[in-house]
Amino acid sequence: MEHLIRVQNDYDRQVLAWLRARMGDAALQSAAGRLAGARKPYLSTICRSLGIRPPTRREFARETARTHSAVGDQYLARIRAILAAPAGAAR
Structure with a gap:
């Protein structure tokens, strides 16, 4: 385009x-x-x-921040799940 x-x-x-x-x-x-x-x-x-x-630049920045937070939350949840699993189950 x-x-x-x-x-x-x-x-x-x-x-x-x-x-x-x-x-x-x-x-x-x-x-x-x-x-x-x-x-x-x-x-x-x-x-x-x-x-x-x-949308203004500020509105785009807010949307980007929300997206980054959501991705970060997903990674943290995955890390917590790995750490909570028994030692033999993670491998």
Whole structure:
């Protein structure tokens, strides 16, 4: 999708992934096609044309932190299970 839309940084990549999940590739391709002139349209222009306000950087950071916490909790639960098992059962 980056071949159709100007993506300049990690935040833009997160917004693009969010838009693809929310709107679908076909809608983004259509919007990019309508807005494309001599250059690729900016992601913010695509969002405005679709009437969508993307999550802020802070909201993306919160979601990432929740994901990291969930993964960490899974690893800790697995470690606790290994440590709680009898010595011969772990091998």
